[in-house]
Amino acid sequence: MTSTAETLKPLLWEPKNLVRAIEAAGVTLWSWNVDTDALAMDDHAYDLWGIPRATDVSFEDLSAHIHPADRDRVRAAFNATRAIIGPYEIDFRIMIGDELKWISARGKGDDAGMVSRIMFGIFIDVTGRKQAEEGRELLAGEMSHRVQNLLAIASGLAAISSRLTSTTTEMAEELTLRLTALGRAHDLVRPVPGQTKAASALLGDLLTVLLAPYDDLGAFSGRIRVSVPRMSVGDSATTILALVIHELATNSLKYGALSVDDGTLDVSCSAQDEAVTIVWTESGGPRVEPPSGKGGYGSKLVERSVTGHLRGAIDYDWAESGLVVTLKVAPGRLAA
Known part of the structure; x- marks a missing residue:
């Protein structure tokens, strides 16, 4: 058969x-x-x-x-x-x-x-196969670069937290909060396989995610209000903004408007050709006074990050009604 x-x-x-x-x-x-x-x-x-x-x-x-x-x-x-x-x-x-x-x-x-x-x-x-291989290599290189950056940042934050705290428990709590803020920010800009453009997040989404833990009702409906135009924030700028926002929010929670139930925080933004201006306005909190001396390590980190990495400027107005912080960044640096 x-x-x-x-x-x-x-x-x-x-x-x-x-x-x-x-x-x-x-x-x-x-x-x-x-x-x-x-x-x-x-x-x-x-x-x-x-x-x-x-x-x-x-x-x-x-x-x-x-x-x-x-x-x-x-x-x-x-x-x-x-x-x-x-x-x-x-x-x-x-x-x-x-x-x-x-x-x-x-x-x-x-x-x-x-x-x-x-x-x-x-x-x-074999064009399709080669493009896929190049995409994987690019993604691997990008992830390696991100890990190196985050490790460097984590090392710096650990050093700062050790100087700002007096016990290991306080240091662990402070460092955990800072690293968590970075993690939330990077969740928004992690690379997606096959994407053709650089990873980026919307500024409004980034600010909302970073500030949500400081407001029980959420950043859009509670005492923290975010009002910014639709614009993208690149991977590098995201890391810096996460550090800046966390530092400002932590200080507000300790000494400013977020330290009391009636305090409010407004974050607004205007964009023009020469600069993107982000304004942080606190009100309804205790009377504030400018810090004496040169400021703490957290403030120094913020200033170095803004002026160095973002090539921008940050200004503090210690008004009696509440702190007003103005951050100016070139549009190209914000998207990087």
Whole structure:
């Protein structure tokens, strides 16, 4: 009795079925005369290279389409294929006008597949695979950069918290609050696989998330009010704003408007070509006075972060009715 496999197997080698399989796999065919350098390709290979069909081509003709950075490498690889034992594969870029494609050329070396001085192989369009690989590498590099930045920031916050507190319990609480603020901010701008633009968050969302823990009713409906235009904040600026907002909110909770039930906080923003101005206005709290001396480590961290990283300026108005803080940043720095 003949099995189904034995019946179907001969059909695999019928020319029309081989053509169907090749086309389904996106495989294009080529042959290369090692003496004359002449190339023959199927119609799909001509289309892949952006060359009119039925055109007489040589390897030199194809070289004109190979990306300049890959051209010498590909030429050397093709010349070396006859010395390679077994199958070989080489990936390279080609340019078709302004379009870049990745091609994988595959064949069999050691003259094993040569017939009458002609070698045979295939071209496959691997652009999608290469773009995915580049995306993964970019994401891995971005995550590594983020981790390094966060570790540096965490180290600095630990040093500051140790100076501001007198016990290990107080230090743990203070450091936890600062790191939690950073974590909430970075949740808004973490990279998404496949995204084409740099990670960013909306300023209103960022401020609301950072201030929500200081208001039982939430930043939009309670005594903390956020009113800002729609604008994006980049990854780097997000870290700095998280530190600034946490520092201001913590001080307000200890000494300012948020330390009493009737105190209110308004955060507003205006955007013009030369600067984005964020205004922090406290009211209804206890009478405030400017700090004596040069300020604490937290205040120094805020000032260094704003003037250094954001290339901006921060101003404090210690009005009797409540503290008013004005932060000015260039739009380009806010989006970075």
